[in-house]
Amino acid sequence: DDAFDYLFKIILIGDSNVGKTCVVHRFKTGHYNEKQQNTIGVDFTVRSMDIDGKKGSSIHWPLQLLSFLLQIQVWDTAGQERFRTITQSYYRSAHGAIIAYDLTRRSTFESIPHWIHEIEKYGAANLVIMLIGNKSDSLDKRQVLFEDACTLAEKHGLLAVLETSAKEAQNIEELFTLMAKELIARNTLQLHGKNPPNSFCLDSR
Amino acid sequence: EYEDKSGRAHRPLSPKQNVRKNLDFEPLSTTALILEDRPANLPAKPAEEAQKHRQQYEEMVVQAKKRELKEAQKRKKQLEERCKLEDSIGNAVLTWNNEILPNWETMCCSRKVRELWWQGIPPSVRGKVWSLAIGNELNITHELYDICLARAKEKWRSLSTGGTEGECEDAGFSAADREASLELIKLDISRTFPSLCIFQQGGPYHDTLHSILGAYTCYRPDVGYVQGMSFIAAVLILNLDTADAFIAFSNLLNKPCQMAFFRVDHGLMLTYFAAFEVFFEENLPKLFAHFKKNNLTPDIYLIDWIFTLYSKSLPLDLACRVWDVFCRDGEEFLFRTALGILKLFEDILTKMDFIHIAQFLTKLPEDLPSEEFFTSIAAIQMQSRNKKWAQV
Numbered sequence: 001d002d003a004f005d006y007l008f009k010i011i012l013i014g015d016s017n018v019g020k021t022c023v024v025h026r027f028k029t030g031h032y033n034e035k036q037q038n039t040i041g042v043d044f045t046v047r048s049m050d051i052d053g054k055k056g057s058s059i060h061w062p063l064q065l066l067s068f069l070l071q072i073q074v075w076d077t078a079g080q081e082r083f084r085t086i087t088q089s090y091y092r093s094a095h096g097a098i099i100a101y102d103l104t105r106r107s108t109f110e111s112i113p114h115w116i117h118e119i120e121k122y123g124a125a126n127l128v129i130m131l132i133g134n135k136s137d138s139l140d141k142r143q144v145l146f147e148d149a150c151t152l153a154e155k156h157g158l159l160a161v162l163e164t165s166a167k168e169a170q171n172i173e174e175l176f177t178l179m180a181k182e183l184i185a186r187n188t189l190q191l192h193g194k195n196p197p198n199s200f201c202l203d204s205r
Numbered sequence: 206e207y208e209d210k211s212g213r214a215h216r217p218l219s220p221k222q223n224v225r226k227n228l229d230f231e232p233l234s235t236t237a238l239i240l241e242d243r244p245a246n247l248p249a250k251p252a253e254e255a256q257k258h259r260q261q262y263e264e265m266v267v268q269a270k271k272r273e274l275k276e277a278q279k280r281k282k283q284l285e286e287r288c289k290l291e292d293s294i295g296n297a298v299l300t301w302n303n304e305i306l307p308n309w310e311t312m313c314c315s316r317k318v319r320e321l322w323w324q325g326i327p328p329s330v331r332g333k334v335w336s337l338a339i340g341n342e343l344n345i346t347h348e349l350y351d352i353c354l355a356r357a358k359e360k361w362r363s364l365s366t367g368g369t370e371g372e373c374e375d376a377g378f379s380a381a382d383r384e385a386s387l388e389l390i391k392l393d394i395s396r397t398f399p400s401l402c403i404f405q406q407g408g409p410y411h412d413t414l415h416s417i418l419g420a421y422t423c424y425r426p427d428v429g430y431v432q433g434m435s436f437i438a439a440v441l442i443l444n445l446d447t448a449d450a451f452i453a454f455s456n457l458l459n460k461p462c463q464m465a466f467f468r469v470d471h472g473l474m475l476t477y478f479a480a481f482e483v484f485f486e487e488n489l490p491k492l493f494a495h496f497k498k499n500n501l502t503p504d505i506y507l508i509d510w511i512f513t514l515y516s517k518s519l520p521l522d523l524a525c526r527v528w529d530v531f532c533r534d535g536e537e538f539l540f541r542t543a544l545g546i547l548k549l550f551e552d553i554l555t556k557m558d559f560i561h562i563a564q565f566l567t568k569l570p571e572d573l574p575s576e577e578f579f580t581s582i583a584a585i586q587m588q589s590r591n592k593k594w595a596q597v
Contacts, residue, residue: 016432034399038396040512044560044567082431082469
């Protein structure tokens with residue numbers, strides 16, 4: 001269990017009831033839990049991931065032909081405004097952040113600049129940020145256009161936007177793979193020629 | 206299965222005797238095993254083979270009987286234990302109703318009552334005991350509840366017609382946040398004990414939960430609705446009538462520890478965590494050192510436990526027993542319970558690293574053994590260098 005090349009800590013934020021916990025649950029177990037309770041404080045999930053550069057991938061990636069075994073830690077936070085003072089203290093040591101909105105509820109998308117601001121204020125400078133519009137299984141109730149999300153992501157220099165469905169397992173694996181590959185690339189290229197990847201030391205928090 | 210059904214059918218007559226009599230039954234399923242000779246149109250078996258088959262058949266029957274008998278004995282034992290438990294609950298109900306509740310003021314602190322209390326309050330008197338123990342310092346009346354509820358309903362109406370959604374950006378903690386919290390109540394109700402299927406849209410307690418939470422935001426606009434409250438209100442609703450549940454809810458949240466957490470008073474919360482760590486080190490020094498080494502601070506697991514008073518993280522029947530003693534001993538017991546959980550899983554936890562401990566503690570196993578659990582809570586001493594919880 002200890003033998004992995006990298007350990008990445010990803011914080012998952014966004015308004016209440018956009019489906020953050022369901023996304024993590026799908027990522028961890030491969031199942032959808034319709035009866036999800038709301039999160040108080042932070043919930044923790046850990047999963048190992050195999051990133052195999054040899055397998056064909058649609059994502060452009062500079063480290064083809066290399067394989068990595070990763071440990072992904074997801075810090076799944078409570079969405080209510082009131083808890084922000086608590087969750088802020090967990091941003092500091094995160095390597096990546098996923099901001100989630102519910103594409104069937106416009107107000108959750110309108111809070112995104114607020115969440116980006118939080119990350120800029122409390123997170124590390126080189127944090128990789130991704131945006132997800134969850135509940136893509138309910139497209140008939142769509143209130144947020146994908147184009148709008150892309151514009152917003154570009155404006156703030158986010159890595160990517162994906163529309164996901166925890167319910168129908170759309171783009172969940174892709175989300176974490178994309179995040180993982182970007183984090184590997186950044187760390188490996190940074191260290192290239194200096195240290196082998198597995199000596200890169202990350203503390204557990 | 207047959208025995209079970211007939212047991213139930215006879216129950217109204219004289220339940221226990223009938224069930225017990227039914228346990229002395231003969232194993233039934235062996236009758237399904239019948240040794241038959243070959244059909245007449247085929248040559249008969251040689252005597253030797255027929256003998257062998259008869260022997261095999263008899264062995265099968267004997268083994269099946271043995272197995273059934275063993276199972277029947279196991280069921281009998283389980284049933285006896287259940288009867289014993291039901292008897293003791295029945296007796297406890299009588300004691301609570303006839304002796305303790307009528308003389309609450311004088312008896313509630315006696316040694317005998319405190320011991321009975323520790324065993325768990327029978328569900329039928331639980332609500333009454335909780336109400337008495339929590340008290341009504343705030344002097345809330347049923348009328349006040351009706352007024353608050355009427356005001357909440359007024360607000361919902363104006364909110365649904367006004368429709369100023371989406372303007373809550375950057376307004377911080379002000380009116381917009383409170384409006385958002387009315388919106389949030391709606392979203393959270395269906396996410397409160399979803400597996401019970403009673404608080405969801407269309408469920409019997411959906412409106413009750415909605416009303417209590419809404420009324421509270423009008424009663425205490427300075428606190429508003431905070432996630433975690435829906436679980437507390439739900440547990441109270443399961444044990445009390447609506448207005449009484451509201452009274453208990455408001456008084457419970459008014460306790461210093463609950464106020465500190467629900468107002469997210471960071472400074473005070475840290476004080477509680479620090480006090481908790483003093484007792485943690487005292488009771489479980491090895492595990493405490495392991496947590497320190499892994500940078501695992503109490504906020505990681507305590508926030509969820511304290512906000513929901515364990516109702517989200519423990520199975521509901523265990524959570525209610527924790528609430529029983531919490532009503533008896535106050536906030537101290539919440540932290541004692543936390544140490545009890547850590548103690549129960551000490552061996553597993555010492556072998557884990559930061560993230561696995563965090564994952565484990567935020568998703569406790571669903572099949573917690575209740576007796577072991579309370580034994581391990583009982584083993585926790587809430588005294589540190591002669592100081593009690595309140596002093597630390």
